[in-house]
Amino acid sequence: MENMFDINTVEIIKKILKDYPNRIVDVLNSLGERQQISKDWLVEKLNSYKYPFRNKLKKDSISIMLLCSWYGLLAYKLIEKFNIKKIERIHCVDFDPKSKRIANKLYRKIDNENLKNGVLTLIKHWERNIKDMPKKEFKNCEILINTSCEHLDQQTIYDTIDKTERGTLVILQSNNYDKIQEHINTVKDLQEFVSQYQSRLINIEMHEKDFLEYKRFMILGLKRW
Numbered sequence: 001m002e003n004m005f006d007i008n009t010v011e012i013i014k015k016i017l018k019d020y021p022n023r024i025v026d027v028l029n030s031l032g033e034r035q036q037i038s039k040d041w042l043v044e045k046l047n048s049y050k051y052p053f054r055n056k057l058k059k060d061s062i063s064i065m066l067l068c069s070w071y072g073l074l075a076y077k078l079i080e081k082f083n084i085k086k087i088e089r090i091h092c093v094d095f096d097p098k099s100k101r102i103a104n105k106l107y108r109k110i111d112n113e114n115l116k117n118g119v120l121t122l123i124k125h126w127e128r129n130i131k132d133m134p135k136k137e138f139k140n141c142e143i144l145i146n147t148s149c150e151h152l153d154q155q156t157i158y159d160t161i162d163k164t165e166r167g168t169l170v171i172l173q174s175n176n177y178d179k180i181q182e183h184i185n186t187v188k189d190l191q192e193f194v195s196q197y198q199s200r201l202i203n204i205e206m207h208e209k210d211f212l213e214y215k216r217f218m219i220l221g222l223k224r225w
Contacts (some may be wrong), residue, residue, distance in 0.1 A: 060085070067093050075123045094125070147172075171220050189215075
């Protein structure tokens, strides 16, 4: 998102540093080059996904749910670059109560510009543990995205997919970078990653990106049943 930030970004970062001094490294990491590349890559492959997902041909607009959404970078990438359909709403779900507050500071300029131009902010932040979310909260999303599979136990990921409707487009990312303590569910290669979801997804497209010291994997597929 080339114009996401400008000279005012420094002032925004200063405010975040003042209000959340223990989070500044985390916030800067969320905006790092590899995060930008991974999110742009996801939107690019989403836009080119060739199979019709749920409601793609029936509705004028669709809803997207982002699990473990962090500070919301991907949501704003989608607002700018998603070109399949008009976005009705992006639901950002994260258990961390500070994620929403920091996101509101970080992207306030974009939200204000949208409101000024008569466009309602499309993003809704949910402070939720995804393990506790009932099936009904997944019912209205046509696309489910989780770019943090390496941070979650496998059953939790399965449960979120199982709660979606048949034909929902599911997009998942993981990696083989097992040197970080929080990475509790890495995979050795793309084939292993795909094999974990073949019983739940059909029409799978698989992708891999090499970041030298580790590889990032991504799959897109439709909820099978």
